[in-house]
Amino acid sequence: MNSTPTRQPGTTAREIGDMLERLRNHVPMQRWVVRAGDVLYTIGARFTSLFVPNSGYFKDVILTADGREQVVGLHFKGDWLGFDGIAEGRHGCNAVALDTGEVWSLSYEHLLNASARQPDLLTALHAAMSRQISRDHELMLALATLPADVRVADFLRNWTGSLAERGLRTDKITLPLTRAEVGSYLGMTLESVSRALSRLDGADVIRVDNRFRRDIEIPEVAALTGFIERNGLAAAVR
Amino acid sequence: MNSTPTRQPGTTAREIGDMLERLRNHVPMQRWVVRAGDVLYTIGARFTSLFVPNSGYFKDVILTADGREQVVGLHFKGDWLGFDGIAEGRHGCNAVALDTGEVWSLSYEHLLNASARQPDLLTALHAAMSRQISRDHELMLALATLPADVRVADFLRNWTGSLAERGLRTDKITLPLTRAEVGSYLGMTLESVSRALSRLDGADVIRVDNRFRRDIEIPEVAALTGFIERNGLAAAVR
DNA sequence: CGAAAGATTGAGATATTTCAACTGCGGTGG
DNA sequence: CCACCGCAGTTGAAATATCTCAATCTTTCG
The missing domain is CATH 2.60.120.10 (Jelly Rolls)
Structure with missing residues (x-):
């Protein structure tokens, strides 16, 4: 579930x-x-x-x-x-x-x-x-089955998950990656990453900082998870 | 190279x-x-x-x-x-x-x-x-960067490569997978796999048996490699 | 300060998916 | 033995997601 x-x-x-x-x-x-x-x-x-x-x-x-x-x-x-x-x-x-x-x-x-x-x-x-x-294996699943927006959402959720596991804050994160690097990791172009982030922002799932665009606010991870479950057909059963 | x-x-x-x-x-x-x-x-x-x-x-x-x-x-x-x-x-x-x-x-x-x-x-x-x-990692590279036809060609090359490593014949193979399974592995639909195989056949890179369509002839692996290098932007440097 | 790099956004091009029809093979049961 | 049904596969045409190309803006760094 x-x-x-x-x-x-x-x-x-x-x-x-x-x-x-x-x-x-x-x-x-x-x-x-x-x-x-x-x-x-x-x-x-x-x-x-x-x-x-x-x-x-x-x-x-x-x-x-x-x-x-x-x-x-x-x-x-x-x-x-x-x-x-x-x-x-x-x-x-x-x-x-x-x-x-x-x-x-x-x-x-x-x-x-x-x-x-x-x-x-x-x-x-x-x-x-x-x-x-x-x-x-989980990355393969994402690459193989998720649409672009959901892939980015899933990426952010995994990232915050990794931070949380290490006891770090997850409500405001700074990605140490360019859009091109994220895109490479997720199998999409940097433009698509940018658009996906804009759409996630527009859907109030995250907030991308206007000035420092690698700063991303994620008030509640549940919003990300919800977005993924609504829009991604796939999520691994565990 | x-x-x-x-x-x-x-x-x-x-x-x-x-x-x-x-x-x-x-x-x-x-x-x-x-x-x-x-x-x-x-x-x-x-x-x-x-x-x-x-x-x-x-x-x-x-x-x-x-x-x-x-x-x-x-x-x-x-x-x-x-x-x-x-x-x-x-x-x-x-x-x-x-x-x-x-x-x-x-x-x-x-x-x-x-x-x-x-x-x-x-x-x-x-x-x-x-x-x-x-x-x-190599599969991720394929999923992330290769167009569908090349992904299938790459899959076949890897398959024959695995057979060759084990001393088995590679000029005639029988896939133990359905098109749907291949598609799942490669992140594409079964129809796209079918079309890719047809196009590889049409380009004389492989020959798909008319009767038993999981039987595939690969007279020379070099043809596959050539197709991948011509059409796939990516191939790992080693 | 100026140039280069990073990022966003739009519009058109394109690859792949989706939906649907059709074929052939193989098994099952009458 | 044949009819029928289901599964696997192929192919076409339309729908759609993503990419490509291009313009613009901001930030960073020398």
Whole structure:
């Protein structure tokens, strides 16, 4: 019936905090402070490490033959980046910081060694990979079935959902993405993203700031969910 | 330049065979013979095991709120199914056999135990998850950027690619999927799939059998690749 | 301050969906 | 054995959603 499983507020935030704590205590790591545009790894680069943001936002992008970018993933605090490199030993996408933040770099080998004595670590690793796969499936569902406006609404709901899980405010958000990046992620043009946002604004589902147009007010997430359920034929049953 | 990395024929087939062999020798498993439509697990079912096909084809489907299906994954011999259940302890999609086949069921717990003494197993597990993530990204790219005809051509190329990796013939294939299932996977209607196949046939890229319309001749995969490169703006750089 | 980048909006072009009709195959039951 | 029905697939024509192209405006940054 309901589309996003409602969890105790703060529960996930604590889980993420605990996980980060465990990593800090048991795995050797390097901390990097990054600024918008900084690159964690690029396509073809030798895979040695996984990355876990402690703050900031990050994107995964594939490069297309004609030189444009396709955004295939977005990451928040406590997410893991770099899984796609494990199989072949080389990364399959670029990972780029979307704003200022801190990211931890964990040697995959060291992580595996540490997990021999600390099985929690392996559990956390597997859970992170599993979650990424589930999220990818949900994105596919959105790409494959939702009309443009609903896709944007769904994107905003997921974004606020991720913020909420981390105990951050969701009534006023600032997207660290251009319209073009959102469009790439959602499989539509930047113009369509802009129009969708305008229509959501017109329908009083959100309010787009007149001046700083990446600032978006979402007084109640329920309005977004309602819009999605009314206009999108699809929503995953859970 | 070239889109699919050309590997020594048989190389991957041997890798897959070796991996299956290792599983057979070191992990307790149950073997199931399945028929088209048989279900490995359903949404919400408690996660205990991963599944590895030894033969046959399988699909992952999410159910949408309005009761339709969304195909989010397709699996061949040596692939792994069920990763999405690890994080939450419950499966997030249904896994269904598309034809007759044999699948091995491996207890996740036993697998982890066995991998303590046999680190290869952990490597194989991680590689399989990593590959799934990479493949999901490629599908997103296709969904987000390719026009319908090219999406279908790309689908056929990937399908034949998977067959080739397993040492199977690729010049004559039989899809175990309906047009509707292909359409669901590619984010388009069954009519559009049908039209795309007709146009690919008309362009002499493939030949759709008149009688058994799931039988498709692909005399040379290069024709598919050429069509994709000519008509699809996008192809991942690797 | 000026130029470049990001964003919005309109109008026309276009790809895909929708709706509908029709075909062929396969199974079932009289 | 044949009639019938349902499922899968194809194809056409109209409807529609999204894209493309272009103009305009704002903000950011050197």
